[in-house]
Amino acid sequence: MTIFDQPIRLVHCLALCTLLALPVACSKPGIVKGPATRDSTTVTSSPGSLYPPKSKPTSPLPLPINRPVQITFQSDTVLYAAMSADGRRMVYVFTDSGFSRVWIGSPDPNQLILPRQLHHTTGNLSSPALSQDGKWMAFVGTDYDAKGDIYLVEVDNRKSRPRRLTGRDTADGAPCFSPDGRTLYFQQMRPGEAMWHLVSLGLSNGSPQPLLLEVGGDGAFPAISPDGKICAFISVRDNPSGDIFLTHLETGKTVPVTRGTDRDLFPVWSRDGQYIYFCRFSLDTNRDGSVTPGDNGVIYRVRVRTTPQIHQAYPVTSASYSAYNPMTTESRLYFLSTRRGTGNVWALPLGGEIPRRTDGQAQMQLAQELSSLVPRDDHLTILGYYKVLEAFSGQKPFGGRAAYAIANLYERMARPNLAKMAYRLTSESFGYTQPEAALSSIRLTGIGARRDWKRSHGIIQRQQVLEEAHRQLESISSRHPDRPRIEAQSRIQEARLLMDLGRDSDSLLKATRLLDRVVGTKSTPRPQ
Numbered sequence: 441m442t443i444f445d446q447p448i449r450l451v452h453c454l455a456l457c458t459l460l461a462l463p464v465a466c467s468k469p470g471i472v473k474g475p476a477t478r479d480s481t482t483v484t485s486s487p488g489s490l491y492p493p494k495s496k497p498t499s500p501l502p503l504p505i506n507r508p509v510q511i512t513f514q515s516d517t518v519l520y521a522a523m524s525a526d527g528r529r530m531v532y533v534f535t536d537s538g539f540s541r542v543w544i545g546s547p548d549p550n551q552l553i554l555p556r557q558l559h560h561t562t563g564n565l566s567s568p569a570l571s572q573d574g575k576w577m578a579f580v581g582t583d584y585d586a587k588g589d590i591y592l593v594e595v596d597n598r599k600s601r602p603r604r605l606t607g608r609d610t611a612d613g614a615p616c617f618s619p620d621g622r623t624l625y626f627q628q629m630r631p632g633e634a635m636w637h638l639v640s641l642g643l644s645n646g647s648p649q650p651l652l653l654e655v656g657g658d659g660a661f662p663a664i665s666p667d668g669k670i671c672a673f674i675s676v677r678d679n680p681s682g683d684i685f686l687t688h689l690e691t692g693k694t695v696p697v698t699r700g701t702d703r704d705l706f707p708v709w710s711r712d713g714q715y716i717y718f719c720r721f722s723l724d725t726n727r728d729g730s731v732t733p734g735d736n737g738v739i740y741r742v743r744v745r746t747t748p749q750i751h752q753a754y755p756v757t758s759a760s761y762s763a764y765n766p767m768t769t770e771s772r773l774y775f776l777s778t779r780r781g782t783g784n785v786w787a788l789p790l791g792g793e794i795p796r797r798t799d800g801q802a803q804m805q806l807a808q809e810l811s812s813l814v815p816r817d818d819h820l821t822i823l824g825y826y827k828v829l830e831a832f833s834g835q836k837p838f839g840g841r842a843a844y845a846i847a848n849l850y851e852r853m854a855r856p857n858l859a860k861m862a863y864r865l866t867s868e869s870f871g872y873t874q875p876e877a878a879l880s881s882i883r884l885t886g887i888g889a890r891r892d893w894k895r896s897h898g899i900i901q902r903q904q905v906l907e908e909a910h911r912q913l914e915s916i917s918s919r920h921p922d923r924p925r926i927e928a929q930s931r932i933q934e935a936r937l938l939m940d941l942g943r944d945s946d947s948l949l950k951a952t953r954l955l956d957r958v959v960g961t962k963s964t965p966r967p968q
Contacts, residue, residue, distance in 0.1 A: 756792025
């Protein structure tokens with residue numbers, strides 16, 4: 441008997457496989473309260489009534505999240521911005537009528553500081569930086585040198601003219617002040633060099649030449665810690681896209697903070713020195729096949745460690761819009777965004793869009809509430825689950841469940857690389873959380889088999905790929921004999937591989953038999 445002798449059973453099993461194989465987040469029953477927005481009420485009509493009585497529509501329930509607040513309302517795109525440490529002053533750069541203009545104002549509406557223009561030029565003006573007291577501003581200008589020079593201007597002296605600090609022989613950029621305002625750090629590229637290096641320039645003693653900062657390699661976008669002891673910067677020594685490193689200014693010891701293929705830019709310290717905020721480009725949001733600064737940037741933060749160990753960075757803004765150039769005060773996170781089409785300054789609490797709850801269960805409940813939004817907002821939901829990981833990864837079982845939910849969402853969004861990373865995090869770091877850890881291993885087996893299938897040549901190699909996937913799936917299910925859900929999902933994954941990759945009649949028959957076994961189990965699993 442062949443597979444074609446059982447058409448009804450085949451159709452039934454294929455439909456069942458499609459139903460059971462849909463990826464959804466694993467959640468605890470009874471936690472999700474339902475959709476977070478409701479815009480209608482149930483109406484019943486009295487007997488004999490031709491039309492039901494009118495009811496008052498209810499407003500959507502407000503989401504318990506922090507919405508970004510717009511600070512500037514320029515019609516021309518704000519290209520750069522900087523903030524004083526106390527948050528009382530803000531400078532921002534935009535181009536108008538062929539001029540680069542830098543204005544100063546206050547992000548706080550309670551501060552009676554009227555916006556005014558500090559400087560304008562026909563050249564390019566970029567990368568402004570304010571001293572902690574807000575009295576001095578450094579910036580990059582191209583009036584004298586197209587490669588860019590560092591300029592310094594006194595903010596409160598309206599007669600003050602920008603003073604050029606560097607010459608034509610070097611390209612200079614990204615200035616920042618030391619906490620005491622006596623030293624300026626910036627990136628510099630000297631003649632004959634192809635990489636940026638970090639330098640420092642004393643402002644109080646009139647040092648004529650910048651001094652090279654020894655950081656063990658290239659460096660760009662320096663940011664000095666609030667205590668003045670550590671410099672965070674971007675380096676491409678290990679990753680051509682750029683990672684964040686820390687160097688101790690007294691000892692010269694340098695350690696990595698982030699690592700990977702993502703593009704990390706614009707590091708800045710929190711005022712308490714515990715976090716580094718930065719912009720990361722990791723998603724191909726414009727779907728052009730590559731990740732570039734043309735995609736939506738996301739603001740991340742990472743807790744500072746001085747040991748040579750990579751620590752997890754967590755997003756604080758949604759990838760549904762672009763956010764870049766982070767700035768911090770004691771209570772607020774400011775950043776540039778094209779959220780409403782034109783680049784302007786926006787603000788959030790330091791924790792980002794998702795507020796921290798009292799415990800892991802409450803944080804997980806908020807993430808699941810976001811997952812029930814209509815219409816769906818996968819980026820915001822992922823942000824909600826990342827907050828569980830950041831704040832309560834040590835509280836069992838919420839860290840593992842959140843990581844698994846993130847992986848499911850990335851897979852649904854057709855982001856296989858990100859899904860793979862999240863599944864691996866679940867299986868390796870939260871192996872005690874079951875069934876999520878085992879289900880993640882099953883997913884990874886499927887992803888790996890599809891990858892190896894594409895790389896294989898010939899029928900024999902492809903058959904070996906399917907056989908290896910079968911062995912791995914059998915091994916996973918055998919380690920959890922008391923969990924029928926894991927066994928069933930293992931069979932479903934193997935059936936999917938046979939149908940998608942095998943395609944011949946024998947493979948389809950094997951897939952049908954596997955699905956028959958799933959139907960015959962005492963406890964059929966929830967869709968995954």
